[in-house]
Amino acid sequence: MPAIAYLECVRCHHHVSAVTPQTLCPLCAGSLYVRYDMDELKRTARRDEIVPRAAASGASLGMWRYANVLPSGTPEKPVQPVTLGEGWTPILRSKRYPGLFIKEEGANPTGTFKARGLGLAVTMAKHYGLQHLAVPSAGNAAGALAAYAAAAGIAAHIFMPQDVPFANYLEGIVYGADVTMVNGLISDCARMVGENIKAQKDANTPANEVWFDISTLKEPFRVEGKKTMGYELVEQLGWTYPDAVFYPTGGGVGLIGMWKAFEEMEQLGWVTGKRPRMYALQATGCAPVARAYDEGKDASEFFQNAATFAAGLRVPKPYGDAIILDIVRQSGGEAIASTDEDILKSILDWAKHEGIFLSPEGAAATAAYDALLASGDLKPTDKVVLFNTGAGLKYTDMTAEAMHLRRPGTLPTRMPVGGIITPQ
Template sequence: MTYSMISHLTCPKCKETYSSDSIQQLCACGSPLLVEYQLDEVRKSLTKEALIGRPSSLWRYHELLPVKKEGNVISFEEGMTPLSKLPVLGKQMGISNLYIKDEGMVPTGSFKARGASVGISKAKELGVKHLAMPTNGNAGAAWSLYAAKAKIEAYIVMPEDAPEITRKEVSISGANLFLVNGLISDAGKIVADLVKEQGFYDASTLKEPYRIEGKKTMGYEIAEQLNWELPDVILYPTGGGVGLIGIYKAFLELKELGWIDGQKFPRLVAVQSEGCAPIVKAYQEGKTESEFWKNSETHAFGINVPKAIGDFLVLDAIYQTGGCAVAVSEDEIRESQGEVAREEGQFICPEGAATFAAARRLRETNWINENDQVVCLNTGLGIKYPDAFDVEAPLLQPYDRLSFSEKR
């Protein structure tokens, strides 16, 4: 059986096509490239039922992933993360079917492991020896660790105020770590120079076509975990927006395969911080591309992206599904992070908390209805952001005693 049924790469803007058997970065027109598959052949050889019993990792969908030879797969069994109902928080919000897709459960502690697994695997297959990428933290951590397993040398540039844990993950992996006094956009300029001058493989967001293929498996999993019945709304914390683009791509592929016939796609919601909301501004103005967001700042570090190269793809997914884009405040993000922990016992990352803040706001305006099935994407572990909140506790001496009044 053929491991992958990849066909070619195509440009969503100018429709130019490229081979997937050689290294490709952006299209000649400057657009990201997307992977196309032989879906007619997939339909003949793969059924939903055939997935039953396959390993619980994203590679269960290998026919719809770009790696041709199984021996090139670099994996830590990432994927098939929990999709759990949150009854207490849902009741508080007035959303009777509120779910969390918890990506903090994957290796490296964030959803970036999906893109790293597929991206690094394809890079290995293409013979890549050196790669470079800018990152806000989690992507660099994931790609560094997967690159270590693949024996690919990685050069990672991140803002100096990126979460310390992610910096340590990059460092311990043996990757070459550089910190920049600036934003991810500044790191991107440094990487671009390195790529141009030394010919490194550019693993920047959407400057290689395969990261999105790992991220799209979140869409496959949501559909499969809900017995191939799509939810009404999916909220996604949006920086580069690769996951949202990927989820939409997954649903388009599932529709063409005939696996979700007659179903309306979920309304996709791009969630950003008020301190960095270029997609939200573009959506509110009805535009198809965003403008660079000056002086961006948010403690939800993963969504601090002033200008996404794939912004037109994010906005198209929103428009095509009847979705929207919402910006929430820093206080709302912190409050939601605490609510999810107190009410449901889950310590989620600030970016994930932003989606719950947005869900609450959209329910209050009746954009989300009480009986809608709503999925919030939590993209990482809260423990990866130790400085995102303060801890207050009394200091005891060894001889101190505590007494509590019990209510009976």
């Protein structure tokens, strides 16, 4: 596992030491990326060691199979992963479209891709000795933080909109987090986290009691966890790039992390060829990135009256919007928004014809894929990796409501079973 050379601001490229925990660039408040000594990595990080190491452990090692490109700490104080088995999720070939693969992130702990970023961020928080972590969340990041903080013995303080899927609220409570439900959007939750931290500092709260903001792109390690999706999809495709990657985009850290992974793999000589076109998929009820893309802008504007049942896409102003837009345009991809009606149709279509219960966010990607096939901008033979970022079962209440589906009648208090299991 490599030592961190420095943290680099994505905006002004200022270098910051990683010896102590960092949030944003002290000069311009840009997001910080973890940088390694790539010359040293070329000598020590070999892709042909990944499979033997995983085999020797008796398991895939999840995302930690890529330990040689993840932070290590120092010889005196090595990083000890806080892991629940995240990563190395299945990549499923579509039954209908010959070039399409589904990366099933619902197989992660807590049922979404958020386990990757929060797993690594909590690992580093424990390494630094942090005791209180705070996050504003559209739902799934809250559940992942609650789980990993519990595993690490760290206090989690969660702020999320009161209309998130019920599973997200239940996760926070079950894992023992401090949960605050907010009558508003994730932007309101972020404001409240910031106000709490400021109040703690103003009150001269002991440093180890002050919350550390682990928000999207406001610390450097969630990107490091999310980048493992890029390493995985390339390895699972035989160390080759697909033609395109379709990624549901709320905060957009997964898309950003994968682009960082592609850059690293190319420097290491692990992959060659043209990088995939990156598609950022949103819902029309909250589409700040798609709107900015359509208008040719370099950054998004706050999306007023955001409303969609794809809760993870309800991010009215992503912190990394400029990074996302730059990646999409560099790659030759697009940012596309689909209606809630089309998202629901896609959930039902994929469940019936492919046996996959998509999350609403994942269905925003399949809906856009179908639209591009219909327009001729994509061919069924184009090699596309499409991310289902979470398990559909985490959204049973939201999806049932969108379908106008209610539990049938009054169930009997005792149901006869009969047959070989128990007597009737």
